[in-house]
Amino acid sequence: MRPKLAIVPGDPSGIGPELIAKLLQDKRVRDAADILLVGDAHLWHRGAEQAGCAIELRSIDESDVTSFEGVAHLNLQTIDPDDVRIAEVTVASGMTSLRCLDKALDLAQAGKVDGVLFAPFNKAAMTAAGLNAEDEHRYMARYLGFDGYHSEINVLDDLMTTRVTSHIGLKDVAANIDAPGIMRAVELAHVTLARSGKSRPHVAVAALNPHAGDNGKFGREEIDVIAPVVQACQERQMNVTGPWPSDTVFLKAKRGEVDAVVTMYHDQGQIAIKLMGFERGVTVAGGLPIPVATPAHGTAFDIAGQGNANVGATRQAFDLLVRMAITEMKAA
Structure with missing residues (x-):
């Protein structure tokens, strides 16, 4: 079974867009799921430039989300290219993080995608932009209207x-x-x-x-x-x-x-x-009604924009999300 996964770039000031560009270079990743990149086109292109690779964006309308195959792109306009400040905490980056996440959650809640993978967020930026929650996990639960244990x-x-x-x-x-x-x-x-x-x-x-x-x-x-x-x-x-x-x-x-x-x-x-394998750690939003995963490390402002980000944890998060989504699909 081949799930559809929405991928969010994370904080554009950090290593998120670079990580996703590197992730998509792996044919095994592209073969494991249909992937929808949710976010501004210039963020994905910037990530590919940082990673030193090419990325092809095949944009689709939201009405086509349930029928696309391979890798597709749902374009949003959440931040001006000139407002992306590498390695800086900004309200604009926090707003982008929230809006892209919201759209991915909307798609999942509507049954158009089977899971959500997000690259690292910066909590300070998200809080400045109106997160109004202890962390993104509680924000997601509230956004989804989920009041069960998570x-x-x-x-x-x-x-x-x-x-x-x-x-x-x-x-x-x-x-x-x-x-x-x-x-x-x-x-x-x-x-x-x-x-x-x-x-x-x-x-x-x-x-x-x-x-x-x-x-x-x-x-x-x-x-x-x-x-x-x-x-x-x-x-x-x-x-x-x-x-x-x-x-x-x-x-x-x-x-x-x-x-x-x-x-x-x-x-x-x-x-x-973390001592056992920080570079492979994954965080799962446990208890939510939809599968959500992310690499356990942060935005790594110290190496942002340099092309040195390690994609290992992001790949682990993707693999786990695929397994979780398939299990959910079989149970449906």
Whole structure:
């Protein structure tokens, strides 16, 4: 099955357009999906120039989105070429990011495309342009009118990580660890893995305290909160284990013994997964009604416009999005 994917250039001041130009040079990418480039023509041409390659834009009308094949372009006019400032945070770039994303989400919500891939955004630029949300994931949920549970999922190759708490101070983590939060994080990992083609994923739950609390010596969160959730999952016939000490659970993950790790706080998983392969990391908008993925790194203003951007994470995001979209198509 061949999905249709909308691709958004990301912040034009960063490496996004260059990354997508490099991605499209791979014949395996072009063979895996029908690709719709959503955004201003000059941004795509600029990206190809930065990447040192050629790009052919075959523009189509929105009415033709459901019938095109290969690589096509839906032209928008969101930013004047003279307003693109490489390696600078600008309101104009933030506005472009939002408008291109909005159009891709519109197409997905209307069933005209099967998934959305976006190159890196700059949150400061988007906020200046009116993001009015903690991050793009919450913005997308609000834009889609989705009020169910959703959260950022980090992916490295075949490993996914979800987390119970996210952007809060470390001193507040323990007070925010509760059974419903852990269950939501486990279920999100389980559902997203199934969505990407895993039939019975193994989800490992990390402990909060050193040595998994050492039988209560270093805290009782493992005994009173985490372990009961793991047991409840097992009673539902889910392949969930833990709580595992957080300094060893990623060794199991690295050996391929688990498909996902549920962490208790942001850096508990982020440090491990970025050390294991920052250049291949992917972020999935977990829980949303449509598949959405992006490379986990940022806009890389320090190398923007130089042609040195590494396309590895973008390729990983594309491959995962293809798998997720195909799974959704089969289930429909």
